[in-house]
Amino acid sequence: MSVGLRTRGRRGQAAGPARSRLRAADLVLGSWRGLGARRLRTALSCLGIALGIAAGVAVLGISASSKANLLAELGAEGNLVTVTAGQNFDGSPAPLPLTAESMIARIPPVESVTAIGYVPGATVFRTAAVPATDSGGISVLAAQPGLLGTLGGGVAAGTFLNAATVRYPAVVLGAVAARTLGIGQVRPDTQVYLAGRYFTVVGILRPVPLVPEIDEAALVGFPVADSLLGLDGYPTQIYLRALPDQVQPVTSVLPFTANPAEPEGVQVSLPSSILAARAAARTAFTGLFLGLGAVAVLVGVVGIGNIMVISVLERRAEIGLRRALGATRRHVGLQFLADSLLLSALGGVAGALAGAAATAGYALSSGQPTVVPASAVLAGLGVATGAGALAGLYPAIRAARLAPAEALRGA
Amino acid sequence: MRPVLEITGVSKSYPGSPPVTALDGVALEIHAAERTAVLGPSGSGKTTLLHVAGTLERPSGGSVRIGGQEVSALPDAELSAVRGRRLGFVFQQFYLLDHLDAVQNVALGLLYRGGPARARRAAAVEALDRVGLGHRLGHVPARLSGGERQRVAIARAVAGHPDVVLADEPTGNLDSRSGQQIIDLLAGLARDGTAIVVVTHDPAVAAAMTRRVVMQDGRIVSDDRQVPG
Numbered sequence: 117m118s119v120g121l122r123t124r125g126r127r128g129q130a131a132g133p134a135r136s137r138l139r140a141a142d143l144v145l146g147s148w149r150g151l152g153a154r155r156l157r158t159a160l161s162c163l164g165i166a167l168g169i170a171a172g173v174a175v176l177g178i179s180a181s182s183k184a185n186l187l188a189e190l191g192a193e194g195n196l197v198t199v200t201a202g203q204n205f206d207g208s209p210a211p212l213p214l215t216a217e218s219m220i221a222r223i224p225p226v227e228s229v230t231a232i233g234y235v236p237g238a239t240v241f242r243t244a245a246v247p248a249t250d251s252g253g254i255s256v257l258a259a260q261p262g263l264l265g266t267l268g269g270g271v272a273a274g275t276f277l278n279a280a281t282v283r284y285p286a287v288v289l290g291a292v293a294a295r296t297l298g299i300g301q302v303r304p305d306t307q308v309y310l311a312g313r314y315f316t317v318v319g320i321l322r323p324v325p326l327v328p329e330i331d332e333a334a335l336v337g338f339p340v341a342d343s344l345l346g347l348d349g350y351p352t353q354i355y356l357r358a359l360p361d362q363v364q365p366v367t368s369v370l371p372f373t374a375n376p377a378e379p380e381g382v383q384v385s386l387p388s389s390i391l392a393a394r395a396a397a398r399t400a401f402t403g404l405f406l407g408l409g410a411v412a413v414l415v416g417v418v419g420i421g422n423i424m425v426i427s428v429l430e431r432r433a434e435i436g437l438r439r440a441l442g443a444t445r446r447h448v449g450l451q452f453l454a455d456s457l458l459l460s461a462l463g464g465v466a467g468a469l470a471g472a473a474a475t476a477g478y479a480l481s482s483g484q485p486t487v488v489p490a491s492a493v494l495a496g497l498g499v500a501t502g503a504g505a506l507a508g509l510y511p512a513i514r515a516a517r518l519a520p521a522e523a524l525r526g527a
Numbered sequence: 528m529r530p531v532l533e534i535t536g537v538s539k540s541y542p543g544s545p546p547v548t549a550l551d552g553v554a555l556e557i558h559a560a561e562r563t564a565v566l567g568p569s570g571s572g573k574t575t576l577l578h579v580a581g582t583l584e585r586p587s588g589g590s591v592r593i594g595g596q597e598v599s600a601l602p603d604a605e606l607s608a609v610r611g612r613r614l615g616f617v618f619q620q621f622y623l624l625d626h627l628d629a630v631q632n633v634a635l636g637l638l639y640r641g642g643p644a645r646a647r648r649a650a651a652v653e654a655l656d657r658v659g660l661g662h663r664l665g666h667v668p669a670r671l672s673g674g675e676r677q678r679v680a681i682a683r684a685v686a687g688h689p690d691v692v693l694a695d696e697p698t699g700n701l702d703s704r705s706g707q708q709i710i711d712l713l714a715g716l717a718r719d720g721t722a723i724v725v726v727t728h729d730p731a732v733a734a735a736m737t738r739r740v741v742m743q744d745g746r747i748v749s750d751d752r753q754v755p756g
Binding site: 134135136137138139141142146149150152153154433434436437438439440441442443444445446447519520521524525 | 574575578581583584603604605607608610611612614616618620622624625626627631635636638639640641644683
């Protein structure tokens with residue numbers, strides 16, 4: 117392939133005058149050798165582009181790695197569905213029918229289901245001596261032994277509620293609730309003052325990222341909530357796991373199943389989608405860093421443009437020589453444009469590598485999978501090439517317009 | 528025989544106040560294998576004549592024919608092809624590219640013909656052999672003496688077997704011994720049929736040519752051409 121005048125057609129070669137020709141490979145090789153001869157200048161002039169592209173690729177890579185990590189976590193949890201009956205006028209959760217849990221369990225794609233009941237007005241304190249106003253925001257929830265299995269949580273200390281302890285004044289604290297109460301470990305004599313009497317702490321939960329309200333709760337059994345706290349067995353919230361590919365159909369039948377009398381009051385949500393949205397919001401900084409990267413690229417464009425203008429002045433004699441050797445104006449312009457493009461492409465490649473390395477470093481240090489999106493790398497190289505074209509255009513035109521005799525005389 | 532280079536009534540003036548007239552009705556015919564020295568004081572128009580003859584500059588008036596082809600009105604692209612194929616240039620400052628070795632510098636002379644790289648390289652090696660630098664192929668200009676650099680430049684000018692070699696003060700930057708080598712080399716080119724036109728102040732160069740054209744104030748004031756026959 118050759119660039120330049122061959123585009124005017126082969127007709128000219130057959131009948132008309134001979135044309136100067138420059139092969140694309142020679143053009144690139146010429147630029148490559150030229151840049152290679154000025155290594156320090158080459159490195160410094162593509163630094164701006166490299167930094168900009170590195171910032172862009174790193175930001176997109178780190179964001180993609182975090183997202184991949186989240187998706188890997190959600191892969192097991194993306195099928196968790198929450199059903200509530202909405203809120204009472206005072207903001208407390210409204211109860212669902214007693215039959216809701218067993219009805220939902222009959223939907224075929226539902227793998228597991230568990231209910232919790234909000235105990236209105238119940239407070240939890242370390243001891244009876246704590247003033248009642250310092251409630252610490254800990255809510256009391258009635259829970260079933262299957263809760264952890266459905267939510268995918270675990271205990272940090274002690275045990276969870278079981279068929280026996282649900283009948284007695286035993287309590288399992290969520291991670292935040294335990295910290296609020298200052299309870300770090302579970303001993304036989306560890307107790308909290310719950311709704312006017314002492315309950316024995318049998319376990320402390322690990323954080324449940326998908327359902328943070330569990331973290332801030334004290335969990336007791338439904339039977340004991342009925343007998344001592346006056347709950348009447350009504351659940352206020354139901355958690356269920358559906359087959360991952362059946363989540364959508366299940367959610368569409370849930371309102372009628374949970375509360376046939378008042379389906380419009382039933383709220384169905386996917387905690388994983390809330391979490392994903394929150395993670396997406398966290399990447400708002402991505403825009404800021406991409407903006408900084410863009411500024412760096414812009415500075416890089418100015419830097420390369422500047423060095424190319426200087427190069428045209430320095431290489432006047434070479435321009436004159438090349439014209440004397442048969443280069444057309446177009447060939448000279450293309451040579452400078454190729455220099456600029458090669459400079460910025462080198463910057464782009466270096467930047468993409470640095471950005472990928474930064475992503476890998478971040479991902480490894482935070483235990484996430486390394487994901488460098490190909491689209492980010494391609495976009496980076498594209499931006500770099502565009503920047504090179506932009507920076508090289510004016511110098512190339514100047515070089516091409518230089519009259520050969522003037523170029524030779526001025527040297 | 529038809530001249531390889533034919534300049535008729537060429538004038539060249541540069542705008543300004545007053546305008547500068549560098550060439551004023553110059554006529555010159557150069558034939559194959561002819562060795563011509565263009566002499567004259569500084570500012571007499573010698574270099575401008577060389578540039579106009581070499582199509583590096585367009586005349587303000589008159590006609591320039593190279594190989595029988597009128598070139599003064601050709602578009603840039605075709606003019607460049609004429610330079611690349613029919614003409615060779617040698618300059619006082621050599622104008623070698625510092626980062627290229629001797630072979631690459633000489634091959635640059637064939638770059639814009641667009642032939643295969645291997646053929647260009649082979650022709651470059653052959654041209655360097657012709658100027659006696661077959662043992663310096665891989666040397667960059669910084670490792671060559673002044674005389675060797677000018678020989679590389681001459682190899683670059685003749686690698687494509689041009690009809691005419693135009694040289695502007697080729698010995699101006701050289702000591703007399705290196706200069707003599709260059710003179711011998713240029714004179715020897717004519718044996719292959721290449722016409723040589725040398726702009727020079729150097730009497731030794733003038734003496735080695737077969738024809739001396741003297742310029743003054745943009746005109747040719749003397750031409751000792753021997754009419755063949």
